[in-house]
Amino acid sequence: MSIQHAFTNDDDEHRLPLNPPGTRNISHLDGPLTSAIEHENEFAQVLELASTLYHGPARTNPSQGLTELQAIAHLRRALDAAEAVILTDSIELVAHAAAEYTADTTSTAPAGETEKQRDQRISAHYYGVDPASDQIITSSFVAEAAVALRETVEKTRSKLFTAKGLRYLCPETLNALSRGLITTKAAQEMVKQAQDLAPEDIRRMEHSLLPVAKTASDASFSQRARRLHRKLDPVSAADRHESAKEARCVTVWDEPDGMAALKLYAPAQDVYSIYNTVKYFAQQDVDPDDTRTQAQRHADILRDALLDGWPTTNGTPLKPRVVVTIPAVEALVNPRRGLADLEGYGPIPMGVALKLAQDAPSMVRVLTDPWTGAAIDVGRAKYRPSAALKDLLLVRDQCCRFPG
Template identity: 45%
Template sequence: MLADTSEMVQRGMPTPLSEENPTLFDYKREIEEHGYPVSGADQDLNRSSFVAEAAMATRTSERSTFNRLAVAQGLRYVHERSLFALYTGKITGRTAATLVKQTRGIPRATAQQIEASLLPTATTASDAAMALRIKRARDRLHPQPVADRRSRAEMGRSLLWWPEEDGMAVLQAYLPAEDVLTIFNTVSTHANLLLSSEQKRPLGQLRADVFRDSLIDGWPGQPRRKPALFVGLTIPALELLTNPERGIANLEGYGPIPLGVAMKLAVKAPALKPILTDPWTGSILDLGRKRYKPSKALRDFLRVRDEHCRFPGCRRPPALSEFDHIDEWSRGGETSVHNAQLLCKRHQIYKHVLGWQVVHLGNGSLQWRTPHGVTQLELPDGLLYPRPLNPDSPPIQLMLPGVSIDAPTRRLLGWDETDNIPGFPEPPAGPEEVP
């Protein structure tokens, strides 16, 4: 279904949204209309847009959906025998995915030759054994020299990270194998030197600590480096005052961390900037159309409110995102908090070239709509209790449950006795008081 649907999109077949708005997919518009030197008919651009739609519909990441689509198309158009074997339950989904991944980028005939030679074995072998067999067959039959493939693979060097539970995260480096082994062996050598005198930390923790200390504090025996830079640390003052032991702060790009850890990081901060938030909902409160470029205050506001690109599922940090007018400036949109969001370059192109639509619903909440009519609500990470978007308002939650304010207290506070104060129940009916 993924492969066939992607093919339909590539062919430009009509959709309910395109029939509703015939000019939405008018790819003959001039570049100046959207300001990007790309065409809405670009095949790779439409493929990536479809991946984003499919990811939104299945509530998965774009990377995961792209991999699923690649496997689907590989089975659909190249490895039809494996597709049938998977359908009948003779091979596993992991082996099928490995076959597609390992034969990507080689001639179709060679890919099918590898499939034909290994498919009988795949009906009984484990996934790990099949992964090794497929890799060896690929290296043996690949038409390009291994040196050329290595040079191309080196172009994909990268350093990635992803969050884990309880304030932890994983760092992943994609480097040539000899470099990875050199780094690991160097760290292990220093960790083993510390192991004999260590009482509490096992070898795994020692390796992690040596790796961390060498990058942040400097290698042992070398001049101490300047403290590392920490950015985007939000400490809620209300929790700091009322519940410091169980309080939670927010680390930009990651999410919640213990308040005690945040306070240790804040000691190293060169400056602190107060930001007003709603203590009950967690939404960030405000800091016209007089200027196109946002002020520094507005940029700082978006950096704290949005934390990353606001396209559904995208986590590119503010440094890799840009200020975007939700309603375009050329069509009367203001440069204000209520008409602003952070978007990375790729998703700005989706919005301005491919017809993705977004509406600001208040409190930084956004409603996205894809070119084919799929909608999704995107909320700021720091919004604890988003306001309901349906017309039926929920019952008011009392700020002080079980507390009522009698008439003398109202007069003392300067409240009119006839006013209905939100968040407090009405005082019980009693005998009329004599002023």
């Protein structure tokens, strides 16, 4: 198993409120006029951007180069949107053709059937394969599309998942992507967070998040999308967390050159406590002659801790710091459905946050906006704000302020 496939991916189109295959509308079946209009929408932006880049003058200054780079980024996003439409329309055409061609018996031959089609029909009947099955259509189409795109089957299947979500559930997101207004990563996140939601909640999510996606970084947008999804999901955050805990595990996979990787899947507060503890020890009493990088020290300390025990702390047990922001209003109104924020991770169930607060050796009061959740002020006993200001920035700035 390679490292890129080691982490679980729970994207599943069955968790999206999609109509059955073969029943979804595509422009080609609505007539030539509708098809021509949609074709114009798909490729007009691509043509305009490509033409601007091709016919533009030779660059003479860095500013012009930056403008061209921005146009290329918009062009890439427009192509991703067009690719999504082509993927979904093509597989729907396959589904329609399969439904029309399927024969109930081997003795009934459709008009104009070729010898190759006859062999396929007889083989399908013999092995009990339904050519119109969604599973058969999807697996066959994904394999063919992967060859055409020169990508892996897993990556192509992931693209098809996003494409179906954009095409049939998030049309405004698809439109924004085709115009280059949002990143492809933001569009993928929108579809990912549409899972388990009703169509009306997905529209509400689009309306709320698209303005954010046009300016925010992908990491910041992802956190906002996850938080909104958990507010809209009918299953409470506490119930989802308890269900997810059942899947906790440790996974190992091989890497080249005599190396291997280890993954711990566990509650976020435990994982971040472990990580913060490793970082703490890596920063203590660093030998000036130690030539190891910070990453290497992290790996060595974790290895030593698991195999030889934690380094000595002169009898003082370590209290690893985990920063949790708990909205007081949500904690009082509905603690089971409320969400808090774990620094570095994002939203966690309110019950987990309150348990962390109960065991915390100290607390810092943070004033947050009740609507946006943005940190406004950090409580302090003195006017000199140096330490409090650091805490405020730590809690407020979850993502880098620089664009992207």
